[in-house]
Amino acid sequence: MTVHFPFQNSYSALPDSFFARVAPTPVAAPRLIKLNRPLALQLGLDPDLLETPEGAAILAGKTVPEGADPIAMAYAGHQFGHFVPQLGDGRAILLGEVIDRDGVRRDIQLKGSGPTPFSRRGDGRAALGPVLREYIVSEAMFALGIPTTRSLAAVFTGEHVIRETALPGAVLTRVAASHIRVGTFQFFAARRDTEAVRRLADHVIVRHYPGLRDLERPYHALLAGVVERQANLIARWLLVGFIHGVMNTDNSSISGETIDYGPCAFMDTYNPSQVFSSIDEMGRYAYANQPRIALWNLTRLAECLLPLFSDEQEKAVAEAQDILGAFTETFSTAYQAGLRKKVGLFTERDGDEALIQDLLDAMAKNQADFTLTFRKLGDAAVDDSADARAQFMEPAAFDEWAGRWRARIALDSQSATERQAAMHAVNPMFIPRNHRVEAVIQAAVNDDNYAPFEELVKVLAKPFDDQPAYTAYADPPLPDQRVLQTFCGT
Template sequence: MTSHFPFDNSYARLPDRFYARIAPTPVAEPALIRVNRDLALHLRLDPDWLASPEGVAVLAGARVPEGAEPIAMAYAGHQFGQFVPQLGDGRAILLGEVIDRDGQRRDIHLKGSGRTPFSRRGDGRAALGPVLREYIVSEAMAAFGIPTTRALAAVTTGEAVMRETLLPGAVLTRVASSHIRVGTFQFFAARGDEEALRLLADHVIARHYPQLADGDRPYHALLEQVTARQAALVAQWMLVGFIHGVMNTDNTSISGETIDYGPCAFMDAYHPGTVFSSIDHAGRYAYANQPKIAQWNLTRLAETLLPLFSQDQDTAIAEAQDILRGFAEKFEKAFHGGLRRKLGLFTEREEDIDLARELLAAMSEAKADFTLTFRHLVKAAAGPEGNEALRKLFATNPAAFDDWIASWRKRLSQEPQDAATRQEMMRKVNPAFIPRNHRIEAVISAAVERHDFAPFEELLTVLSKPYDDQPDFAHYAEPPQPHERVLQTFCGT
């Protein structure tokens, strides 16, 4: 194992108009918060070296490692439906790319590493709170098995950043299959740069979808593949009650990973209109709107690809529309299949989705906790003796719950598995633990106010095994008390 990053950079070999070459800005006194040892080893990096003074200097942006080609990537994007022709990495720098133990190319990316030509009026820095939030939530998503960027490390900078008040600064080292977004394509489409669009599409195909390269219509197939991955991704989000909070096109990854954890949150009480983001005043990115927004974002991607589809615009539009129409079916198949599994239904019957919808409607009326409801169903699947804890979540309308669970048990009787097998299968898709908002806020408060990272470490330990019962940490599964509820989350920019 080497003590340096074995970089093999491909994006930096694209033309200069794809990025700005710029080094991170050194910081005053970098100090390590945490290195993700397992991820480091998977990336063929030495976690002990990363934790050394030399490694921490790299993670803080104070030292550029050998082989790095630091760049700030250019992109545009629709932000809350309004197009901005130039955004780009305003507080992040791509150091380079490595090949992991699976042979996959992964970006090494510093977030909060200083100003770039795309910073506009920003300071290019990150506050400690948002860095910890992204570390926690992205690693939880990975533990759920949901495609996501990962957190390799977090460091403090020894410098303060000004938001509403002075806050300690930090840098997150993020890992992704790539940081190419729908907004990256929009950047070149807005400039009428068809050559760059073709170069970018070819790069994405080579990197993420190499099986498409020799096909008859590789750019059509690219849109089909991105559509399929986004449909599956959003379904996976919703099956664990996740709300991204800022599904702008510049936050929509071409690789199908969850990216840019800003005002993200997990629901406690279920309601389809749930919004946490402090800037989402109209509920554009509410929980139930996420599939619709994903399709809207994919339509913006399709618009950029039209010149690569056909020189005849009407033909290109018709072909793109045909591909986009497949989104709803792909999403519903993934989401409905996931709901069946959460209910312990591993064969398919026509009435299953109505059964799931009836449960969700009862949950919304009762303000039942999303995660606990499905986790308690695991216990209830053993027999009526497991009803009690579940029924308590529907205290406002127990009759509706009694009617539903009778229908559910009748449906379970038509399944071929025995109760123990069914419970084990359900346990694998219904987490006991999620990154509850009040727990994240407690972690942030401890770190910011007392420089105490023990709660951060403990929460990460719990979330590393979200499907296990973990009796010693059972209190982490509990929903917030009324005074603990977090009603808004913030971007942190």
């Protein structure tokens, strides 16, 4: 049998200015590293066929499957606040779209599949390490319940790529609700091509916000919809200690998914100013800055949509500002509700926000592990001797706060075991610890050993379960294991 992708290609049916048609560059000797079998089934694909040499050749870009219409998408973007009028897919090629088992249209894209007209002198390839990182973290985010692009497969190319040194090459097959970004709108707005902006907005509404099509002001509603999704997304990032690392407008998805896992990381010790990305020298995209940057990015989207709002500039600006004004409240509502769940509060009372902020302040001062503090707090709901206090350099700081917390949770009617179960359902035991991800990458790159990768992916697929056989994966790094910087895949 032949591998079959039931492709539909709505984006490549848009005008030629939206993309460049380009085929993947064949690779020497593709070898499948990992196929996400459950995702393949969800997409209506045959995982057994994808695991054959023919499937590996398609997933590596050596063979273009029937029905594909390969394109590199055009977009612009603000990178660390500086506008670049043309970026585009420099090392990614969209093969096409499929309708999954739930009726949702999904892009299937090859990342690291060779140069495109947007490569800007780059080789268009990806090294093995960043491919494994994106596979691990994107699938972990999915398991955590956070909207995200997903990873269908990782394939070794049999070739090397040149970065600082020669590194083994790989291709990631990425699946997304779409790859349309704030920067996609900016690409056309910068060229004052209002008709293209309108065409793109109409496409986005049909694909992601179909309920808006018949409204009197669909473009206003589109901006409001993206604002709402982004506000909720960033709240969910903060609730698990995730730092994107490079929140440029070209990495801000219109669908509301997390996209482009470059120098991303999860915090170990809680620090609102935490930065891991080696290219974020000024801390623009630090953990606590992410809500502010998301609103900044959304403001850039609003600027693109102004001509669709009104011919009167002042009126259009006022309407956009009114819509953008909802971001802060939407984010705060989602974030505070999530924090209440993390500390086991079932009702909302005066003083809750201050109580939770006192915990966060104590965690920052005492270098408490973000993930384990909240997880162990769930255990402390049923056992006073649980070791949440062990996360603090000065355990007395936790004891003082815990006394007030116990008085507060006593005001709710739920039992201790109900509270623990509810807290464990939102406070993961396992996250992609940076030192674990790095160890997996080193084993693969240096020793061609993928057993650690397989095990880590397995553990992270059940982040809220205790998994007694894998408790070491919950441990924070020892001092000599700490990862201080993460790096962009290019």
